[in-house]
Amino acid sequence: MVNKTLKFLLVISLSFNVTFLYSFLMFPNGLQEKPETNWSNIFPFHKVQNGNDQQASLSVENSETSDKDQFTLVKARSLIKRAYLEAFEVNEFVRKYFRKDLDLTKKAALEEDYLTNYLPFNDLTRKMKFVVDVIHNESQKELSDLGNEVQSRIHKLQNPSDCKTAKKLVCKFPYCGFGCQHHHIGNCLLAALGTNRVMLVDYSSVPYPGIQKVFLPLSDTCAMEDLPKQVDEWKGDLQESYEHIQVVRLDLTHETSPNTRFKGLTIPKFLQEKVEFLHDDPNMWWIGQIMGYLLRPRSWISVRVQEIKKKLNLTHPYVSIHVRRTDKLVKEARKFEIEEYMDPVVAWYDSQVGDARNYTKRVYVASDDLASVIPDARNKYPNYDFVYNTVDDKKLLKDMKQTVQSRQTEEELAAFVCDLMILSESDYFVGTYSSNVGRLITQLMHSSSDATFRSRSIDHRMSYHRGLPLTYRAVEDFSGGKGELSFFAGETIVLTSFIESPSYKGFGRNEAGQEGSFPMHKVEQMLTFVQYLALNDTF
Numbered sequence: 001m002v003n004k005t006l007k008f009l010l011v012i013s014l015s016f017n018v019t020f021l022y023s024f025l026m027f028p029n030g031l032q033e034k035p036e037t038n039w040s041n042i043f044p045f046h047k048v049q050n051g052n053d054q055q056a057s058l059s060v061e062n063s064e065t066s067d068k069d070q071f072t073l074v075k076a077r078s079l080i081k082r083a084y085l086e087a088f089e090v091n092e093f094v095r096k097y098f099r100k101d102l103d104l105t106k107k108a109a110l111e112e113d114y115l116t117n118y119l120p121f122n123d124l125t126r127k128m129k130f131v132v133d134v135i136h137n138e139s140q141k142e143l144s145d146l147g148n149e150v151q152s153r154i155h156k157l158q159n160p161s162d163c164k165t166a167k168k169l170v171c172k173f174p175y176c177g178f179g180c181q182h183h184h185i186g187n188c189l190l191a192a193l194g195t196n197r198v199m200l201v202d203y204s205s206v207p208y209p210g211i212q213k214v215f216l217p218l219s220d221t222c223a224m225e226d227l228p229k230q231v232d233e234w235k236g237d238l239q240e241s242y243e244h245i246q247v248v249r250l251d252l253t254h255e256t257s258p259n260t261r262f263k264g265l266t267i268p269k270f271l272q273e274k275v276e277f278l279h280d281d282p283n284m285w286w287i288g289q290i291m292g293y294l295l296r297p298r299s300w301i302s303v304r305v306q307e308i309k310k311k312l313n314l315t316h317p318y319v320s321i322h323v324r325r326t327d328k329l330v331k332e333a334r335k336f337e338i339e340e341y342m343d344p345v346v347a348w349y350d351s352q353v354g355d356a357r358n359y360t361k362r363v364y365v366a367s368d369d370l371a372s373v374i375p376d377a378r379n380k381y382p383n384y385d386f387v388y389n390t391v392d393d394k395k396l397l398k399d400m401k402q403t404v405q406s407r408q409t410e411e412e413l414a415a416f417v418c419d420l421m422i423l424s425e426s427d428y429f430v431g432t433y434s435s436n437v438g439r440l441i442t443q444l445m446h447s448s449s450d451a452t453f454r455s456r457s458i459d460h461r462m463s464y465h466r467g468l469p470l471t472y473r474a475v476e477d478f479s480g481g482k483g484e485l486s487f488f489a490g491e492t493i494v495l496t497s498f499i500e501s502p503s504y505k506g507f508g509r510n511e512a513g514q515e516g517s518f519p520m521h522k523v524e525q526m527l528t529f530v531q532y533l534a535l536n537d538t539f
Contacts, residue, residue, distance in 0.1 A: 136450050139278045143285075143450065146274055150289045150535075154189075157534045158198055163222040167246055169197040169234075170227060174253045175207055178416065179436025183465045184252050186290045187263060191250060194262030196533035198222050210410035214417050216296040234260075261530060264467025268532040280452040282527055284443065287464060291440060292447030297421060301414065305421045312387040317352070318362045319345050320426035324435040325369035336458055338377050341430050344456045345384075348428045360385055364426060366419040389419055420444070426454075433457040436465075470495040472508070472523035485509070485516030493523055 160166035171188035173181055185201060192199035198219060203212065231247040250260075267275065267286045275282040297305075308314070321341045342363075349361050362385045367373045370388055377386045420437070423429060424444035431438035439462060445451035463470065472493045480486040487493060487510050495508040496515070506523070509515040 140449060142274070143278045144448070146271070146278065147285075147289060147292075147448065150271075151293060153535055154193065154289075154293050157193065157196070158219045159221045160198060161221070163198070163219075163226050165246075166222065167195075167197045168200055168222065168227065169195065169248055169250055170200045170202060170224070170231060171250045172202045172253055173206065177436060178208060178413075179438075179440045180465070181206055181208075182291065182294055182440060183264075183436055185294055186287065187252065187260075187466055188250060189290055189294065190262045190264070190266075191260045193268070193534045194260070194530070194532045197248070200224055200227065208413050210413055213410070214298060214301050214414055215294070216298060218294070262532065264464025265470070266468060266528045266530040268535040269529045270532075270535050272529045276527070279446075279450050281446070281450075283464075283525075284446045284452070284462065285450070288443045288446030288448075288451075291443045295417075295420070295440075295444065297417060301417055301421070304414070305418050305425075308389055308418055309422065312364070312389075314362065314364060314387060314422070317359060317427040318364055319348060319428045319430070320364040320366065320423040321345065322423055322429070322431035322435070322438055322441060323365065323367035323369065323373050324432055324438065325367065325373075334459075336432065338373065338380060340458050342377070342381055342384075344430050344458070345428070348456075362387060364388065364422055366423055389415060389422070429455045431455075431457060433460040433462055439463070468528055471526045471528075472506075473526050474523050476522055478518055478522045480516055480518060483516055485514060485518045487518070487522075492526070493518070 169188065169192045171185070171191075173184040173188075176184075188201070189199050191197075200222060201218060202224065227247055231249045232245050234248050234250045264287060265283050267282055271282070271286065275285060279285040323336075323338075323341060325335065345363060349359065352359070361383060363377070365373060365377065365386050365388045367388075370390070374386055374388060377384070420441065423431075423441045429441055429445065431441060433439050433442075438457065442451065442455040442457075442462065445454055461470075472495060474487045474489050474491045474493060476489050478485075478487055485493070485508065491510055493506075493508045493510050495506050497507045505517045506520050507515070507517045
């Protein structure tokens, strides 16, 4: 009975996606019309094969297409990616089901072999991933060019030719962890870009000695020493009265800090025409640009990262996991067992084009509790190679069973930053978005590419501290049952939390103020574009 139920689930899920995708591609204007789009020119489905050697060179055969074809292509790409993501999540769900109900927790090898033979749709999932990779490869150059332009504009703002006459925004932050600190600094940089001011950071409130030794300076031409002794406080969103004031201070040390319309989940208006087409999650790409600028490592850190990767034989493809324990478990998050991190890891390796067993299934582990995480992982997953940034196993207990305070020394900060870089350079990342560092890693991944399918949170969805609330538009009617939120197509829904389940659900409220859960596939995220003064001209 169990097997029949699971087979039914798999067949229905994939059949729905494939059928829906096929119908849209063949009849983009409805079943009553004949297809007008020449798909062989727009998208090379005939080239999607099993061979790995085609992935690097395969490209979309470009031809002159109408605006209508271009719009249809964007929607088709979105459907392909959605179908792949759902197939991947079904794979992951089935693994969780068997691990729980068949008590195979300590029999990882048997579980892997059994499920590999049981899941005949793995080959389809791999082909779908191949197509998704093609889509991302096609947009990568334009996305890189756009990112370079944004970085250039941030650098220009932060390095005025005459610092004495430049308008400035100086920020002070609360005493908190590394990820928390840098999300606050990110908020400050967003405000600086929005008001066309050089951002300066008061590092006296940053609890990490040596932080300026591991990252490049935020400005080469301005420093805190250039500020006058008395500066005006930012009381709220900048008004006309602030325009003539040269230096303004933004104090972010408490929750009631002044508000600003330049915040996380707002995107500069000048990016609107391009980023929506090039990236699956424009909000993530934009925040990735902010974090990418703030966390530019100095050359000696980059060298150390390469040395660590060479020592560990850490070549692509590899997966990384960030296991947050210690102080995070006091009140902010629950403890997740290693199996919960490894379910998506196993599913990812199975989804690779070709036979995943040809790879060394290597997992880079970063944790504040490696002393317990590494032995547990190696015991339960003997077919995986777990590596980490330390000299040898004998030093594991001494070096890595850390307190929060010990992570704040200069050497520990350097080791942490190396971890951060290695995690963000992995082919696939699994962590928790309840952790500021987990979110930071994913944001860095988006700074250089579309990492929508390269990261996975096992608890929360992505959010941004003090950013706009996640807002969605209903794409179709939903009549909810008890505890569920009903809405009509076109309604706006503010998301308040996510509910983890085999298919994702959200919890939010509609325009009438009613609250309840709802299926996420019934809604689409709304984007907010704002005029950033430092970025107000187009390409």
